[in-house]
Each structure stands twice: as C-alpha cells, then as structure tokens.
Amino acid sequence: MDYGLIGEKLGHSASKEIHEMLADYTYELHPLTREQFTPFMEQKNFRAINVTIPYKQEVIPYLACIDDTAKEIGAVNTIVNRKGKLYGYNTDMPGFIYMVRKNKIEMKEKKVVILGNGGASQAVQAGVKHMKASEIVVVGNRTIKKGVITYDECFDKHSDADIIVNTSPVGMFPNIDASPVDLKHFPKCQAVVDIIANPLTTKLTAKARELGMIGITGLEMLVAQAKYAAEIFLDEKIPESKIDEIYQRLARN
Ligand code: ATR
Numbered sequence: 725m726d727y728g729l730i731g732e733k734l735g736h737s738a739s740k741e742i743h744e745m746l747a748d749y750t751y752e753l754h755p756l757t758r759e760q761f762t763p764f765m766e767q768k769n770f771r772a773i774n775v776t777i778p779y780k781q782e783v784i785p786y787l788a789c790i791d792d793t794a795k796e797i798g799a800v801n802t803i804v805n806r807k808g809k810l811y812g813y814n815t816d817m818p819g820f821i822y823m824v825r826k827n828k829i830e831m832k833e834k835k836v837v838i839l840g841n842g843g844a845s846q847a848v849q850a851g852v853k854h855m856k857a858s859e860i861v862v863v864g865n866r867t868i869k870k871g872v873i874t875y876d877e878c879f880d881k882h883s884d885a886d887i888i889v890n891t892s893p894v895g896m897f898p899n900i901d902a903s904p905v906d907l908k909h910f911p912k913c914q915a916v917v918d919i920i921a922n923p924l925t926t927k928l929t930a931k932a933r934e935l936g937m938i939g940i941t942g943l944e945m946l947v948a949q950a951k952y953a954a955e956i957f958l959d960e961k962i963p964e965s966k967i968d969e970i971y972q973r974l975a976r977n
Pocket of ligand 1: 777839840841843844845863864865866867868891892893894904937
C-alpha cells in the first residue's frame, strides 16, 4: 500500500472517497486487527497513512519524530514514511478549527462544554484552547478521570455554557434517535458543534437549530483533516477552497 487508512473497523469510512477527490493517489482502507498492527508498523510498507481508532496513540512508539500539535494532543492521525523514518502529525485539531471558523462560531472568551473524553475529545480540547475559550468543561461518561466531570455535575454547575461540543458517539448512525444531552439544561447556549459526520444533521443539532442556536456536524471537519493530511503526504499545498467543494459534493449525496 502507498497511501491509505489504518484502524480496527473501517467499513463506513468516507476517507477513500475524500482523499481521491483531493489528490491523484489511490487511497486504501486497510483494517488491522491488534495482531496485524505490530508487524504492519514494523515493516513500514507504506508511503503515508492516516490512523484511526484504536491506534492513534499506539502508533507513537514507532515514530522517529512527532509534531507539536500531535504531541500536545497525545495522538497521531497522519504518518509519513521518509526514507524509512516515520514522522507523525495530527490534523484533527486544524480540521476542527477550520469547521468552527468556517461556520463563524466565536470561541474566544466563551465557556465551552465538551461532551466525551476519548481520543476525539483530546483534539477538540486542544482546538478550543487554541481558539482562546475562557473556560473549558469536559464531561465524561463511565470513565471520570481528573479534570472530567459527570453529566449531572455539568447540568448542575455549568448551565451557563455558551457553546456545546459533542465528541461522544451518541447520535451517530445507526443510532440516530439518540442525543447526548437535552439542550434545555443550557439556556444560554448559542452554538452546538457535533463532530459526528453521519448523519448530516444529528438529533442534537436539529434541536439546537429548532431553538435558534447554530447547529453544525462533523463532515466538514472530516474533509478538512483529510485535506491537511494530503498536504503533508504530498508535501504540497492544496487550495483551501477544495474543502468546501468536496464537503458540498458529499453533503448533496
Ligand atoms: P473517541 O476515542 O473516538 O473519542 P470513544 O472513546 O468511543 O471515542 O468515546 C468518546 C467519549 O464518548 C468517551 O468519553 C465515552 O465515555 P466513556 O468511555 O467514559 O464511557 C463517551 N461515550 C461513549 N459512549 C457513550 C454513551 N453511550 N453515552 C455517553 N457517552 C458515551
């Protein structure tokens, strides 16, 4: 494989379609079991890859070098093989920032509640920090680590949140009737960002729009992170306008 995506389950991934609209290479979906993962990383038989769940942290020991964003987040989604040495990057955070800015959501000086504390949440937390939110609250589910609070505690103490970001899988296809929170808990909320890419409107963002808030979902972030990854793969710039062009095309279908 020259270019592609590794992860445990890739059945639903739109990445092949997106990358092949961005660049001239063939992009393969390459699912790996845990047993297959180690030899794959040792053999380095690829030019450049993207990495998804559950290997974004597990690839790090195989890298010769990791960029500052990936270091900050503690996860790598893009790897380039340069003369047998592996270089790691994270384009999830810039992808998230692109989507927030494109939709004119201002995070500066805002109180932002982030639902979920998995890998995707780490990239979102770094992005929200980068956009200078005044307060960031992270809400967990079963695993409540230091600095993470429960949903009940959040409703109790942070009902004044300005922006909600969902990084949990609640509401993702095929469970489209589920929503991670009832927005009635957040009367001051102005915008809801759901990083779920499928469906295009989640139950949460539909409700947000009904209440007069901005409500956006993650397909734009998915396309943006792919564009930034393709630029690293090829070491060349791709016009920013490509993101919207591809997003619009996918959204229509
Ligand atoms: P990723 O690594 O891609 O971010 P994840 O780890 O599967 O995805 O889930 C992200 C977050 O969503 C986690 O905080 C997870 O909480 P727990 O691992 O503590 O349970 C949360 N999450 C997963 N399923 C959930 C559910 N049904 N309700 C609420 N939160 C959920």
